[in-house]
Amino acid sequence: MRYDDFHRRSIEDPEGFWGEQAQAIHWHKAPERILDDSKPPFRKWFVGGLTNLCYNAVDRHLETGGDRLALVAISTETGETRELSYRQLHREVVDFAAVLVALGVGRGDRVVIYMPNMAEAVFAMLACARIGAVHSVVFGGFAAHNLALRIDDAKPALLIAADAGSRGGKVIPYKPLVDAALAQATSPPPRVLIVDRGLAPGGSRVEGRDVDYATLRAAHAGTDVPVAWLESNEPSYLLYTSGTTGKPKGVQRDVGGYAVAMALSMWAIYDVRPGQAMFSTSDVGWAVGHSYNVYGPLIAGATAILYEGLPTAPDAGIWWKICADYGVRTMFSSPTAIRVLKKQDPKFLRQYDLSALRYLFLAGEPLDEPTASWINTGLGGTTIIDNYWQTETGWPVLALMPGVEMKPVKFGSPGLPMPGYDLRVIDEATGERVPPGTKGVLVIQPPLPPGCMTTVWNDDARFVSSYFSHFKALVYSSLDWAIQDEDGYTFILGRTDDVINVAGHRLGTREIEESVASHPAVAEAAVIGVADEIKGQVPIVFATLKQAASDAQAQHATAGEMMRTVADQLGAVARPARVYVVSALPKTRSGKLLRRSLQALAESRDPGDLSTLDDPNALEEVRRVLARGADAG
Numbered sequence: 001m002r003y004d005d006f007h008r009r010s011i012e013d014p015e016g017f018w019g020e021q022a023q024a025i026h027w028h029k030a031p032e033r034i035l036d037d038s039k040p041p042f043r044k045w046f047v048g049g050l051t052n053l054c055y056n057a058v059d060r061h062l063e064t065g066g067d068r069l070a071l072v073a074i075s076t077e078t079g080e081t082r083e084l085s086y087r088q089l090h091r092e093v094v095d096f097a098a099v100l101v102a103l104g105v106g107r108g109d110r111v112v113i114y115m116p117n118m119a120e121a122v123f124a125m126l127a128c129a130r131i132g133a134v135h136s137v138v139f140g141g142f143a144a145h146n147l148a149l150r151i152d153d154a155k156p157a158l159l160i161a162a163d164a165g166s167r168g169g170k171v172i173p174y175k176p177l178v179d180a181a182l183a184q185a186t187s188p189p190p191r192v193l194i195v196d197r198g199l200a201p202g203g204s205r206v207e208g209r210d211v212d213y214a215t216l217r218a219a220h221a222g223t224d225v226p227v228a229w230l231e232s233n234e235p236s237y238l239l240y241t242s243g244t245t246g247k248p249k250g251v252q253r254d255v256g257g258y259a260v261a262m263a264l265s266m267w268a269i270y271d272v273r274p275g276q277a278m279f280s281t282s283d284v285g286w287a288v289g290h291s292y293n294v295y296g297p298l299i300a301g302a303t304a305i306l307y308e309g310l311p312t313a314p315d316a317g318i319w320w321k322i323c324a325d326y327g328v329r330t331m332f333s334s335p336t337a338i339r340v341l342k343k344q345d346p347k348f349l350r351q352y353d354l355s356a357l358r359y360l361f362l363a364g365e366p367l368d369e370p371t372a373s374w375i376n377t378g379l380g381g382t383t384i385i386d387n388y389w390q391t392e393t394g395w396p397v398l399a400l401m402p403g404v405e406m407k408p409v410k411f412g413s414p415g416l417p418m419p420g421y422d423l424r425v426i427d428e429a430t431g432e433r434v435p436p437g438t439k440g441v442l443v444i445q446p447p448l449p450p451g452c453m454t455t456v457w458n459d460d461a462r463f464v465s466s467y468f469s470h471f472k473a474l475v476y477s478s479l480d481w482a483i484q485d486e487d488g489y490t491f492i493l494g495r496t497d498d499v500i501n502v503a504g505h506r507l508g509t510r511e512i513e514e515s516v517a518s519h520p521a522v523a524e525a526a527v528i529g530v531a532d533e534i535k536g537q538v539p540i541v542f543a544t545l546k547q548a549a550s551d552a553q554a555q556h557a558t559a560g561e562m563m564r565t566v567a568d569q570l571g572a573v574a575r576p577a578r579v580y581v582v583s584a585l586p587k588t589r590s591g592k593l594l595r596r597s598l599q600a601l602a603e604s605r606d607p608g609d610l611s612t613l614d615d616p617n618a619l620e621e622v623r624r625v626l627a628r629g630a631d632a633g
């Protein structure tokens with residue numbers, strides 16, 4: 001099969017193409033219609049079809065592959081490795097589902113999951129999917145305020161939390177964060193189910209609200225919990241992501257479309273078949289974690305490998321050891337992780353037999369040439385494939401498809417459009433297509449393919465305004481700048497909005513600004529992302545104070561508190577790398593913050609057009625404080 005034909009057919013005959021791909025999953029009742037595109041930009045895939053993600057990920061494999069390895073959960077934090085066959089995974093998931101049912105959770109109810117990369121996080125997700133509850137996993141690195149925002153939007157019937165996570169041997173108790181979040185939340189769930197690994201002994205319990213998983217499991221184990229057959233377009237899960245406002249968006253995914261997209265991507269892009277192993281180093285709290293730590297590999301009948309721990313502990317060979325131990329065929333990670341490993345001795349790349357490792361896919365942020373070359377040379381026989389996608393899309397928009405036809409890798413480009421993605425690069429002002437080699441905005445011509453978000457949870461208007469209202473024509477804006485070359489390869493040049501990308505994690509500068517400004521001494525804050533050698537970008541803060549600090553020491557102390565405020569409210573991922581206190585922020589005469597100029601100065605670049613600048617002194621002061629050094633960081 002040729003890539004060009006495969007992709008062309010997906011665009012020219014979407015119903016024929018996806019109708020065929022849909023046969024890869026189990027339908028309790030076949031779809032009546034492949035695509036309903038009558039209300040763009042909303043679209044429905046596989047209308048009238050009844051299916052279930054948990055059935056496709058687990059039950060379906062029992063007959064032919066019940067003894068096959070389904071999930072390996074390795075923790076170098078607890079020292080535990082759990083290997084579960086499909087049959088054992090089934091037992092765990094059904095038991096977990098029995099506990100959910102006993103707690104009164106049912107179809108359509110939301111369940112927030114706040115857990116690190118541990119096996120129970122996977123059981124909890126699949127158990128929700130089994131009974132038709134809508135899970136929303138919140139990344140364990142997010143702190144109380146971030147958790148509270150998501151709870152208030154999702155209004156869950158239940159929160160499932162781990163007692164604690166652990167990073168580099170340091171235990172991070174989750175329960176105090178949960179208590180703080182629920183105290184802040186206006187729609188707290190009536191129940192909190194705690195999965196206790198004994199990492200944070202003596203954790204408090206709120207009478208009547210907090211219940212222990214182990215106790216409830218003992219009471220309900222062995223109960224049969226039937227699969228809830230859902231219409232293809234019912235919601236399966238929510239995943240919150242940052243945008244330009246302070247309020248995260250609940251990206252809503254469907255059931256059938258997502259299952260079909262997962263099935264296709266597993267063979268066509270990741271080239272993984274039943275019985276083969278895929279290792280994704282992502283956290284379950286991110287989009288990659290949902291699709292390629294859990295649903296993708298399991299729907300494919302492959303082995304999913306989940307890892308909790310640092311990439312460098314006990315040493316920088318741990319990921320390669322895992323690949324060798326389980327004969328991993330396809331690994332998925334991020335450029336940041338590879339940059340971390342690049343700081344270590346390259347001997348770790350040669351210590352293990354990696355002959356089974358065919359591909360390393362990297363995504364989440366731009367893959368720079370030095371990192372790509374280092375890992376390419378270091379791994380020798382493994383093909384490195386950059387792939388581009390977004391939380392919204394759920395699976396790659398741009399990549400190469402070795403399972404179909406391996407096209408040449410072009411360094412700096414995540415490759416070619418994936419099936420169903422009708423991509424264009426258009427002029428920001430006119431909305432017209434730009435010629436190859438010209439910079440523009442990357443857009444997707446609707447309908448969005450299966451697997452992509454169906455709407456923003458509870459807010460159809462926001463789905464339209466956030467993604468489809470940037471141009472005259474109804475197109476999905478990726479909010480990324482891009483260039484396409486003559487061969488159709490796309491190069492991504494960064495975001496068009498105020499979103500920054502820290503270690504592959506997407507953060508809204510507005511959210512961080514709001515958090516900094518919540519400090520009582522702060523008058524106003526501007527947050528920008530600046531280039532960082534390891535993390536790609538890091539947030540830095542320029543802030544003005546309500547009252548000038550009495551001396552430099554007091555100013556440093558306040559700046560330090562701003563960093564702590566962000567870490568406490570939003571989590572360590574959002575912690576600013578540096579804080580600069582200034583007396584005024586550079587703005588236009590109409591009061592708009594000159595973020596791009598600030599960013600350029602912080603990266604020692606030309607600040608660009610300053611004709612609209614209101615007060616030249618403000619910019620001069622920024623130059624001075626940058627030269628002098630940060631107040632904190």
Ligand code: AMP
Nearest residue numbers: 364365366387388389390391414492506
């Ligand atoms: P997230 O929703 O957190 O996955 O972030 C999506 C954003 O990350 C995209 O809009 C891009 O700005 C960036 N991104 C993801 N993958 C890549 C890639 N392979 N190359 C360049 N940027 C990427």
